[in-house]
Amino acid sequence: MKVVDLRSDTLTRPTPAMSQAMAEAEVGDDVFGEDPTINKLEAMAAERLGKEAALYVASGTMGNLVSLLAHCGRGEEIILGSLSHTFFFEQGGSAAVGGIHPRTIPNQPDGTLPLPEIEAAIRADNVHFPRTRLIVLENTHNLCSGYPLGIEYMQAVGDIARRHNLKIHVDGARFFNAAVALGVAPDQLAAEADSVSFCLSKGLAAPVGSMVCGSREFIAQARRARKVVGGGMRQAGVLAAAGIVALTEMVDRLAVDHANARKLAQGLADMPGLSIDLSQIKSNIVYFELTRDDMTVEQLVKKLDDEGARMLPVGAGRIRAVTHYHITSEDIDYTLSVCAKIMEA
């Protein structure tokens, strides 16, 4: 049976070029700083984001955690979105591991945090309060339909951060999706951020790994934090080799994923019983709602699954579909035809 798996872009498998690069990778002990493939990937990542240095980590979650541990001490506060991945889906790791206090602000549908609310959340110097250290943004914003935050918004947050002597961390799990969707250079989009983490293992299709980028001093701290959470990975150049291919060959093609997501969204928008806000669709993530009472989201997802069109129920009547390297335009046609058949029945 044909299977079109739209549950997540984390499902991507290595490309043939990645498999070859992994088989041939030169490796060494990365905790000693001696894995040439990791060193090369770190230099490439830093250069692409216009930062001094970078660090290879096991996952996006680890990238965010070590970044927060490097920026903040115990009892210090971060300002972040109420719908952010770091707040929602990372086990509260920064609080659990680092004693870092989260202060949430409601995300707008476009993934932004309203500037006046950021400013209002910054603590005064008062013995009762934790100290605000860091603003955490997410780009693209997963739960906000993969919406990209633009350079102008980043500059406005940068102005606030500078005025209050705060740092900015960007959870850029899909940072290159953001840059491609906005048509801007990644280093320009990263310019206001003190640190950016991005995933190699989502739309860029590498099997494992994320990068953290920032100043030399920050990366030295993040490297210490990586070690204490057990993330020193020795001959992980076999994995980093795929990351080099990801950065070299897989960035520009993200535009194909974005076009497929838009095509999917437009097709779903035409179907009675489904509701979707097309203005939200800017990158590779599509959320839509089931508006019929005679079917639950779980039943719809099961019916789709039976026909090989796989999507993710995400609660509150919503379903998520994510386009990626293994999804073609014909796969979108197939998915829409299956969906139309179910909705007409």
Ligand SMILES: Cc1ncc(COP(=O)(O)O)c(C=O)c1O
């Ligand atoms: C926005 C965002 N940040 C961080 C992560 C965590 O990445 P990982 O699954 O590699 O830990 C994800 C994963 O989906 C994500 O969507």
